[in-house]
Amino acid sequence: MESLWMVVALGAGVAGFVQGLSGFAFGMVAMSLWAWVLPPQLAAVLVVWGALLGQLLAAFTVRRGWSWALLLPFVLGGLAGIPLGVWLLPQLDMRWFKALLGGLLVLWCPVMLLAPRWPALVVGGRWGDGLAGMAGGVLGGVGGFTGVVPTLWCTLRRYPKELQRAVIQNFNLSMLLVTMAVYLGTGMVTRDMLPLCAVVAPAMLLPTWLGTRLYIGISEARFRQLVLGLLTLSGVAMLAAAVPQLLAAS
Secondary structure: OHHHHHHHHHHHHHHHHHHHOOOOHHHHHHHHHHHHOHHHHHHHHHHHHHHHHHHHHHHHOOOOOOOOHHHHHHHHHHHHHHHHHHHHHHHHHHHHHHHHHHHHHHHHHHHHHHOOOOOOOOOOOHHHHHHHHHHHHHHHHHHHHOOHHHHHHHHHHOOOHHHHHHHHHHHHHHHHHHHHHHHOOOOOHHHHHHHHHHHHHHHHHHHHHHHHHHHHHHHHHHHHHHHHHHHHHHHHHHHHHHHHHHHOOO
């Protein structure tokens, strides 16, 4: 039991630091450790709980660049997308879903890293923002990948560092609040999970705060490189989980 608690605490601490620095990716980092030792339902609850705490902390410590007008289409789209993702979940082959999404990230994000003067995407307007938010909501309902598409979209639009951070941070916070409410309302959070939830909270709070402090000091270029690097790693993690299963089934 002690070794399990240590793995949970380690995953929460590392994931909290990355989330504090980038504004997203708690689930991606934590799951890289927790998926080996925790059942999927417990891991999902801990991811949402830890990510929600981290976003609440970041909301009070990194508050520059706030824009309701810019954020609202993302949030409205995300709220519309969550039930659609939940509806799609039993109809999807998750192996192919992760393989295709992971392949897209692994191919596209390094291209953007190697092309620092890639022109900003200017088409779509607020409708495009809303569709990106809806895609984030759908992917959140399907597999907990809420921040992937909105983060990539903001990067394609070349939003300034603080504006992109405000959009992604508060979009994820909104989606996590809704997801946690759904978990509680459906009874997915059980009494047996509470001790590990109590481990996650103190383990990730200080690393998250340190990550937010480091974020304030990094440049626009470094932040862009960090975001694209994390998206690439997210794609690699999806491929690593999906490809062996597809090969075994063939």
